[in-house]
Amino acid sequence: MPDIAIKFDNISKRYEKGSSTIRESIAKLFRGSKDQNYLTHESPASRSNAFWALKDVNFEVKKGNTLGIIGPNGAGKSTILKLLAGITEPTTGKITINGKIGVLIELGAGFHPEFTGRENIYLNGAIMGMGKKEINEKFDNIVDFAELQEFIDTPVKHYSSGMYVRLGFSIAAHLEPDILLIDEVLAVGDASFQAKCLKKIGELKQSGVIMVLVSHNLHSIRILCDKTILLNQGNIIFYGETETAINNYTDLITKKTEPSSTEEVKFRSKDKEKKDKAEILEIEFLNNQNLKKDVYYTGEKLILAIKYLAHCKIDNPVFTLGIYSIDGILYAGHSTALDGFHIDSIEGYGTVKVEFEHLSLLPGIYEISVGIFDKEGLSPYDWHQKSYRLHVVAGGRKATGLFYFNHRWQVE
Amino acid sequence: MLKDLSKLFYYRELLYNLTLREIKGRYKQTAIGIAWALFQPLSMMIVFTIVFSYFAKIQTESIPYPLFSYCGLVAWSFFSNSLSKGTNSIIGNINLVTKIYFPREIFPISTTISNFIDFLISSLLFLLLAIFYKTPITPYLFAVPVIFIIHTIFIIGLSLFLSALNVFKRDIGYLVPIVLQIWMFLSPVVYPVTLVPEKYRLLYMLNPVAGIIEGYRKTILYGKMPPLVPLGFSAFIALLVFAASYSYFKKVEKKFADVI
Structure with missing residues (x-):
């Protein structure tokens, strides 16, 4: 040969x-x-x-x-x-x-x-x-x-x-x-x-x-x-x-200077009746200075801001956030309910922020889903499934695998 | 084309696998299994016997009408079933076509072979029928394999063309059964050629299937020479169709995965 x-x-x-x-x-x-x-x-x-x-x-x-x-x-x-x-x-x-x-x-x-x-x-x-x-x-x-x-x-x-x-x-x-x-x-x-x-x-x-x-x-x-x-x-x-x-x-x-955070919308809740009550307007990725940025380093601080509009008063809403690998594996699913974070009610325009002190994701592209659910967390008012992309690039923190966990080595 | 044919030999194991699977799959979950292969021509024979033999009183010379029509129907069923199944043989295997490469003609050919098995089974019943009606054995029976080869080449040729065209235009899948139905009545399947007025006879025999069915009938039932001119013409058309279809098929084959 x-x-x-x-x-x-x-x-x-x-x-x-x-x-x-x-x-x-x-x-x-x-x-x-x-x-x-x-x-x-x-x-x-x-x-x-x-x-x-x-x-x-x-x-x-x-x-x-x-x-x-x-x-x-x-x-x-x-x-x-x-x-x-x-x-x-x-x-x-x-x-x-x-x-x-x-x-x-x-x-x-x-x-x-x-x-x-x-x-x-x-x-x-x-x-x-x-x-x-x-x-x-x-x-x-x-x-x-x-x-x-x-x-x-x-x-x-x-x-x-x-x-x-x-x-x-x-x-x-x-x-x-x-x-x-x-x-x-x-x-x-x-x-x-x-x-x-x-x-x-x-x-x-x-x-x-x-x-x-x-x-x-x-x-x-x-x-x-x-x-x-x-x-x-x-x-x-x-x-x-x-x-x-x-x-x-x-x-x-x-x-890619395009606002990648809104790159493509694969699925949005079609439940019109529910969406009439509350909807997600957009989400923003913010850095430690609260500035909009599209690409993050592993270990950098990331704030995810979910902007919503509640058309009427909604009691005890639940906000959810899912982070997926590009091939569709759910890496992390967080929700205010699971975290025990209680929101009394929302009405009108507002923003809910999720803070990650040190981003644990290794370089790659990730897809983000966000949603507003009713208090049982079962049916969504609005749900943007894998609608946003988060780009992570290598910073000072290096590792192989999927995640970078905060850690420290020592010799005794 | 010779290179393509020798490549087919390399893939004989695959051809065997797909054919076996198709035979097994066809009668899976049926109560009487492969006996269905007998019922299709048999039930048609009974219907046509009642209609043509008792109501219309068609003359088939010395041959009893059931034997006469069954002979035509067995040959026709092989032709028509192979074509209607062959037309869908490529689009019915999307999974394989879009994922793996091997010569695609294996699909229509394996469909034809699996229909050949049905043909064999219904031929067995024909044999019994022939014995029952005391059909004499003559040396002309040696012509039967030759007729069969012409028959099969024509079937494979048409299947190659129709299965490929059906990938690009699904209309073919709807058109073929209709055309086959009309074609059957334009061929001497359930009536003798002598029923066709003399002045249209030549035109009528331009249908390659006519020569093939007449060939089977003349040699097996009447113990005569096969009609050489019509049969030769059928052989010529069969080879022509096969060569043209095969080269067309090979030309468009690599586009299947793009459009399917």
């Missing part, structure tokens, strides 16, 4: 957005049946509907290396994996791959939902060109690793997401690929399984398997990847040493 395992040569990928009109479709259909080039010649109208997921991407991965891919949402990270896996093809450019590509490991791996776990193992093995005998030899290892002995004859549509990922990872890791593609799965499953995965990845790396890893978890990128690509809006901004890539990434986030 040559020294270069993966080579992307001026790769661009365009996706079509939305659907074309019936007239266009019929025209296409006729053209398609004539020159067999259906969907390749678009009219200018449909071209404007397209967007570029990747633009002129070039990189190489050497044999035995692990490549990390980081970047904001929609940067094109998963598109690179899909191209590598051969699921989709580039609009322009050439991909060279030397070696057997393993199945892409991601949430909801390539399983047939009606098949049992056992059948899916054979199916995936068959996709990788393995015979029944070869798979038989590895079967027990796969099942043991996935810890699915009891459920191996259950159709995977009945599996939990954790079981899905466990089986997917186990199959991919045991079928001896030359190149392993991993999309953001290390954050799923329980902690012990995560540790097991990391260990297995380490072993595979030792044995010379090339890995391409997409993750928002900068920690796992840092410990696993030799080199890392930083992507933004389909362009490679940086490709090189992992540590530099991560620093550039946090810089990129810091430079």
Whole structure:
């Protein structure tokens, strides 16, 4: 096998957005049946509907290396994996791959939902060109690793997401690929399984398997990847040493002058009747001088101000705050009720502040949910679910893992 | 195309897995299981026997009408079931198409193979029927495998085209059953070709299915030479459709995951 395992040569990928009109479709259909080039010649109208997921991407991965891919949402990270896996093809450019590509490991791996776990193992093995005998030899290892002995004859549509990922990872890791593609799965499953995965990845790396890893978890990128690509809006901004890539990434986030605290609204309470009583207007991230700021250092003081408007007098409201990792794990959920903080009543405009003396979050992007609930804490007047983004970058306090806890070392 | 076909051989294990699964899945949670494969052509045969043989009094020369129509219906069911299921074979496997790469033609081909199993089972009943009506054994039976190969190539060719097109335009999924229904009555499935007026006969035989069904019938039931010209024409069309569909399929295959 040559020294270069993966080579992307001026790769661009365009996706079509939305659907074309019936007239266009019929025209296409006729053209398609004539020159067999259906969907390749678009009219200018449909071209404007397209967007570029990747633009002129070039990189190489050497044999035995692990490549990390980081970047904001929609940067094109998963598109690179899909191209590598051969699921989709580039609009322009050439991909060279030397070696057997393993199945892409991601949430909801390539399983047939009606098949049992056992059948899916054979199916995936068959996709990788393995015979029944070869798979038989590895079967027990796969099942043991996935810890699915009891459920191996259950159709995977009945599996939990954790079981899905466990089986997917186990199959991919045991079928001896030359190149392993991993999309953001290390954050799923329980902690012990995560540790097991990391260990297995380490072993595979030792044995010379090339890995391409997409993750928002900068920690796992840092410990696993030799080199890392930083992507933004389909362009490679940086490709090189992992540590530099991560620093550039946090810089990129810091430079975003847009008020990131209101970046996107995924969900807001639609309960109109309740919202008529009280609503959250906005939230602000404030530093120790009560100044608005979007990016915080680990260990810095953070004040979160929730601005509300109560249209009528509300007795004993409960304010809630949730902090989530970008992959949706609730890191902390606080509420005035849980903290025993009693609010008699609210009416009109006001602000509720939550103070964190030393922010414990390590560098990364976090999503914030806030809500105003009734006194039982059950039904919301208003609830902004994961509507705000908090960016944390490395300051003086360094650690690995997820959190920085205040601590002190001493020798006795 | 040869390269694609040899790649298929590499994936034979996968083809086997998917086909087996489809057969198992189809009759899962049914009380009589694979016997359903018998009932579809059998029940149609009974209905057509009543309508055409007793009410309309169609003449099928020396061959009893039930045997005559069942022969056509078994061949037609293989064709029509394979196409209607094959059309949906790719969009019905979104999970695999968007997550893993392997040659996508495996989907319509495995659908055709699994329908072939149904075809075999209903052929067994046909065999019993033929014995019951004391159909003589003639050397022309050797032509049957050739006719079958033409039949299958035509089915796979059309399935490749329809399954790929259906990914881009779901209308195909609605259109195919309607077209198949009309197509059946435009083919000599439940009536003899002799029923078609002489002046339209040539036009009628441009339908490749006509040559195939006539081929089966002439060789098995009448113990005669298969009609060489119509059958040759069917073979030509089948190969043409297969080659064109396969190259179209391979051309658009990588776009499936983007639009599905």
